[in-house]
Amino acid sequence: MSKTSDKxxxxxxxxxxxxxxxxxxxxxL
Numbered sequence: 001m002s003k004t005s006d007k008x009x010x011x012x013x014x015x016x017x018x019x020x021x022x023x024x025x026x027x028x029l
Contacts, residue, residue: 008016
């Protein structure tokens with residue numbers, strides 16, 4: 001397993017994805 005996988009756990013990844021989705025909703029392209 002690479003350090004990246006250990007650094008970004010599924011929970012943290014889902015959190016980031018949610019933030020991105022929220023930003024997209026606020027600022028539609």
